[in-house]
Amino acid sequence: MPHQDTAxxxxxxxxxxxxxxxxxxxxxxxxxxxxxxxxxEGATDRRTALAAVRVLGxxxxxxxxxxxxxxxxxxxxVLATALAHYPLDAGGTAETMCLDRVTTGxxxxxxxxxxxxxxxxxxxxxxxxxxRPEERWRPWAQQxxxxxSCALPGVCGSLVEQARTRAADLGxxxxxxxxxxxxxxxxxxxxxxxxxxxxxxxxxxxxxxxxLRHLELCGxxxxxxxxxxxxxxxxxxxxxxxxxx
Amino acid sequence: MPxxxxxxxxxxxxxxxxxxxxxxxxxxxxxxxxxAPVPAPEAGAVLILLALLSPGEPKEPREK
Numbered sequence: 001m002p003h004q005d006t007a008x009x010x011x012x013x014x015x016x017x018x019x020x021x022x023x024x025x026x027x028x029x030x031x032x033x034x035x036x037x038x039x040x041e042g043a044t045d046r047r048t049a050l051a052a053v054r055v056l057g058x059x060x061x062x063x064x065x066x067x068x069x070x071x072x073x074x075x076x077x078v079l080a081t082a083l084a085h086y087p088l089d090a091g092g093t094a095e096t097m098c099l100d101r102v103t104t105g106x107x108x109x110x111x112x113x114x115x116x117x118x119x120x121x122x123x124x125x126x127x128x129x130x131x132r133p134e135e136r137w138r139p140w141a142q143q144x145x146x147x148x149s150c151a152l153p154g155v156c157g158s159l160v161e162q163a164r165t166r167a168a169d170l171g172x173x174x175x176x177x178x179x180x181x182x183x184x185x186x187x188x189x190x191x192x193x194x195x196x197x198x199x200x201x202x203x204x205x206x207x208x209x210x211x212l213r214h215l216e217l218c219g220x221x222x223x224x225x226x227x228x229x230x231x232x233x234x235x236x237x238x239x240x241x242x243x244x245x
Numbered sequence: 246m247p248x249x250x251x252x253x254x255x256x257x258x259x260x261x262x263x264x265x266x267x268x269x270x271x272x273x274x275x276x277x278x279x280x281a282p283v284p285a286p287e288a289g290a291v292l293i294l295l296a297l298l299s300p301g302e303p304k305e306p307r308e309k
């Protein structure tokens with residue numbers, strides 16, 4: 001990789017970690033943390049800050065979705081700008097198309113432009129072509145980890161249905177990732193298990209609480225891992241509250 | 246809020262390297278197997294052999 005691309009990767013990765021840390025703080029303490037617009041405007045390099053917003057995709061809306069921070073018009077414009085400035089249509093993958101679809105769908109819901117049950121990726125991506133329901137659990141779980149940023153409140157459709165149907169395979173994926181010390185994959189799969197609320201028996205075979213505690217202890221230095229773990233915890237709490245109500 | 250600062254027209258268009266980098270960071274690939282030590286029982290025999298082959302203790306220098 002040329003030197004410039006390596007430096008670019010390091011800059012963008014550092015910015016994504018920084019933004020992930022801010023989002024994590026915002027999720028921990030409601031109302032805290034700078035708004036997205038303040039973050040981009042205060043950054044030394046706005047392009048890098050926008051790239052960080054682009055990389056994290058749907059997760060930048062997590063504080064608004066979990067009710068810990070309102071999203072205001074300037075924040076929505078930042079997200080729309082990041083999506084427009086870094087179009088991935090040409091070089092994108094099915095996974096990035098899923099993430100983009102969820103980001104734009106959740107953004108439109110936040111603007112009040114659309115209503116309904118939730119955001120589904122099915123109108124933009126044929127999920128069954130890259131997440132084949134008959135796929136063996138190992139590659140399937142790896143692909144679900146790849147689109148785990150779609151595991152957020154307000155998302156429905158094929159991705160969530162596959163998570164519910166194959167909850168036991170999610171558990172296998174989590175167990176394998178923990179054995180390999182691949183904590184990022186484990187955290188991302190735990191996000192999906194939180195949405196498999198109709199299949200608690202399959203999920204509860206794995207002690208998700210112990211997994212989350214282990215990830216918090218071992219992965220606290222990794223900002224994006226910490227963000228995934230925090231979102232997984234909030235999803236579990238929210239799913240159980242909705243199930244009990 | 247000066248939103249014109251964020252308008253795409255004021256920013257140079259994204260380069261191919263930038264979009265490739267973003268795609269790479271969005272992708273969540275499996276981490277390589279951890280480098281943490283794994284049990285290797287066969288290493289015990291190697292260690293014993295090395296201990297047998299290692300040079301003995303240096304002798305005390307004789308006074309001249």
